[in-house]
Amino acid sequence: MDQILHDLLKTNDPPSNDIIQLIRGILSEPRRQLEVVKADIQRLEEIQANLEATIHRYDPILSPVRRIPPDILSTIFMYCLPMDRNPDMRASECPMLLTRVCSAWRSLALSFPRLWTQIHIPYLHLSTIPPRFLWEDAPIQDDVDFGQSSAPASQLIETLRRRCEGVQEWLTRSGECALKISIYYHTQFSCNRDTYGWSKDSTTSIFLLAAIMPFASRFRELELDSPDNIYSIFETALSSCILTNLEKLKVSLKDPYIKYNNLSLPQNLFGDAPSLRCVSMNRLPDKNINSLRTNTSWRNLTSLSIFFGCTQHQVMILLERCPNLHRAHFRIVDDNASSFAEFANDVILPNLKYLWIIEERISNRPGDDMVYNGLYKYIHAPRLQYLQCRGSRELEPSAASLELFLKRSTQLAQIGWVQM
Template identity: 25%
Template sequence: MNPVVTSLLQTNDAASPSDVAAIQRLLKEALGLLPAVEDEFSALAQRRKALQASIHDYETVLAPIRLLSQDILQYIFLLTLPDDRNPGMSSKESPLLVSQVCSTWRQAALTAPCLWSRLHIPIIRRNKAMLPYGGLNLTHLQAITYLQQRQRADGEEGYLKELDDHPSNSEYNRHVRKVNSVMSNRRQMVEQWLKRAGMTDLSISIVEATATFSTSQSSHTCEFGLCLSLSSKEAAPEWTRHGVDIVKILVKYASRLAVLDLGIPPQRAKPILGLSPAKVPRLRSLRLWHPGYQSVASSRHAIVGSPHIRTLRITIPAPIISGARVQWGNLVHLAVTIHTGSWYRDPKPLREFLSACQNLVVLSVVISKARAASSYQNTVVSISSALHVYSSRADSLYLAKQS
């Protein structure tokens, strides 16, 4: 820097006329050089950015994960599956999540049958609900009676137009169409999923889900098969057909079922429950846990007779052996709900029931509506496995074999 400028910067003195002229020349020269320097800086910045992009590309190509063989990649994918449940049909979790990262990962995922051997399937529940109409909350039967009366009074065309124009009904119909679309996609996904599983053992859990829709006034839970807008009767069975089709798909793959959790009512699961032991040769775990099984003897369904079942959860009307298809002596884990019966007056049936289970390691017994806790607690049952009482209440008992 010019020494005159340096000296002036250290004081508040004014520059002399000759110094002013010299400093103005220096300023003009500096302003003239600045654009060239800025252009050079911009070029260097662009070059720096290009180099950084190239470095990133080189590092990406040389990333260690690219060196993994497909079988190791598939094993890593397996570790991303949930441990405590079957994976759902969601793009937010594996295996669908890892199959959407890139074409290489997708190919690896689709060629790993064990990645698709477990599946959780929700099916929309038929829930008895109210149909909003004209500010009224009507049951399905009441709605039919009401609209029949309106039909006689106003003619069919008039009451159907009024029904379609009602805001709540329009929202409801849109929601029904959306649910039908979801269930249709779900049915297709189930079939694709099980095909990808190849010949591996299948672990399937199927449950009921609640479908809801909202209006500006309130939120409703509706039964899509029954509470559907009466002006769209042809659409009523559509989602039900998809649910039935899903059950039929599971029947088609029955020979590969190894673990099956049925959280749907017996009437819906009837095609599965009626499978003979010969049709489910791999089945080793069966859980029937929908409340609907409390009113039927689930131990008498054909599927429970599979000789390879080692884990079983069922409901029986009473602790009885006669008429049951279960191979009690083969069971290792048993969870049983005794719904009704007179065992509390005579503990002998309970002793006979548990004595037939010679190989149990874990036993869980729930007594529904137990009326005599003392009889239950004083009953002594002798079975070959040394089961230790881990918890005991008036209505339940949990035992397990000590290690």
């Protein structure tokens, strides 16, 4: 019989009735046992599910993160902050995100001052964007007649007022810690200057000033990216403050409409900032640099970068006022032979180690080469280690013009000239 069953397994021949009855008898007991096993498995799966549910319910109580001491957890919170920029106030980004995890984390985050010492503030101004294009999700159009806009700006003003309230609450949480603040004014619209002129009501900027000025004495790093008129408002306010902790100032001015000579800016560029060491500006806000008020902030600077808008005469004045510089970076885009000739004194920079100068010729007046070469003649930097110059071929300093400079810079290890 076993041989018959074995042969049937190898073919598709139909089984006889006797074979069918035999097979049914053979399978009856295994099928009964299989049903028993399935029932046992189902029962065990139900037990497993109940056990897993119990574990899942209570296991979080044993989570290691619950047992992390608050001081260690707060340190971990610090590493959650962006490393390459200041955090903003979005709920999806730390530190605000940490306040939305649980009540314990929220309480710890809100009570940890160091977590709130940095902030990036994106901002708007009525003078730069027409009201009807101020809603967050509104499409930006290139062919818009901004002068026809008649929509009210009340929604913008209310939104910015609330944002400023949030900024003030944020900074209040920082306790007595030093602050790192960056402010960015959006100017993505090319508005008609006559209709939305720069003399527009500065209500929104006053909101922001009211929010941050009570904390001015704790500013450690301040970055402002704005049009000139907004900078003027901030500079006026800061010039009356004692910026005790301010160490680093970065200003990026952007204004496609106003000519520098038409500006009427405050003359105290840095305010009273005894700790200020590093200043970076994309250009000077006023060409009449001689009228800037001299104070101790200039003498304390160790790093100064002016990336656009300097004349050689301005560079020499700045270097003279900053004798303790370690690093200096200037971009010269114009020169005036007569004004530079008036500067006859050597500028002694005993601590200067790194000097970058980018020179661009605007005119081809007789004697320009001599004037440009004279820039190096008056700089005395005995500890200079690195000199990098960039300019056109006709502005390349001659060996004679650099001879005195190189003799004075006995520690110079690297010098480079890059033709533009």
